[in-house]
Amino acid sequence: MRESGRLPLASAHYREIRKWHPRALEKDRVFLGLGLIAVQENLPEEALKAFARFERETAGSPLLAQLAFTKGGLYTGLRRYPEAQGEFERLLQMPTAPRKLKAEAILQLGDxxxxxxxxxKxxxxxxxxxxxxxxxVPVVASAYxxxxxxxxxxxxxxKALEVYRELALREDLKGTPEQSTAMKRLDAGHPGWRNPPSEAAPPPTTAASP
Structure with missing residues (x-):
């Protein structure tokens, strides 16, 4: 329901679960869901309250990495940069966090x-x-x-030219908007970028002394 944009209905559903099944195993999803709805409704303080309950009441949840990533993004939007950095770095220390989410967290740390x-930095x-x-691929292309x-x-x-060229030539990034952007910039500023770097010419020989 939340993913389809039916936020009031989704919120009511989560609250019913919380009210009538307080010990339910999926209550981590309930608090995360309520927080995500608050984020979508631009209610950051309500989101943070829901996330705080998640962490108090569902220790060890497999959704903890997703929570940290979401909190990092929320703090970023609020310009609370030290707290955002703390959340992304906390995610990177979680051994069970999905590698894709870790890649996205590192990208966010760069941002x-x-x-x-x-x-x-x-x-x-x-x-x-x-x-x-x-x-x-999408995260890698953006990082380049x-x-x-x-x-x-x-x-x-x-150095920028080297990175643009590597992005433009990577076969696995073909079709990404970032590779297209890199190619356009290279074509505009460095028309010969597709040619391999020419080998250095050998030093001229000198005639032997008589």
Whole structure:
């Protein structure tokens, strides 16, 4: 119901479960669901209350990583950057957190640095995504593009060019919007980017002394 946008009905359903089945095994889903509905309704404080109950009453839930990621995004939107960073870093310490969610959390950590004008720190997070989590195509493509843009802001055009070129040439990223963007920028500024780097010419020979 929540996914289909029927928020009042979904909220009422969750509250009924909470009221009549307080010991239900799925109450982690109830509190997470209520929090997500509050996020969608732009009620951040209500969302945080629901998330707090989740953590108090459902310790060890398999949904804890999703909760941390959601809280990180919520704090980001509220410009509470230290708390957002804490949630994303907490997620990365969870051994059972899905690797895709970890990749998304690292991407978000890079975005947090950009929001605070810390482009150099952001580049390390973005690089970590495509080096360590290469199978998650949408996240990887986004990380490449964001790292290249951060390097441009840092006045590192050669490094940015290298990242754009790698993004443009990766077969597994073919068809992503980020690869298309990289190709367009390379075509505009570096028309010969598709050619392999030419080998250095050998040094000229000199005639032997008589």
């Amino acid at each position: 947090l640095q950009v929001s605070q004008k810390q482009d150099l 952001a580049t390390a997070y973005y690089e970590r995504v495509y080096v360590s989590y290469g199978k998650y 593009l964001k790292r290249a843009e951060a390097l441009e802001r840092l006045s590192e055009p050669a």
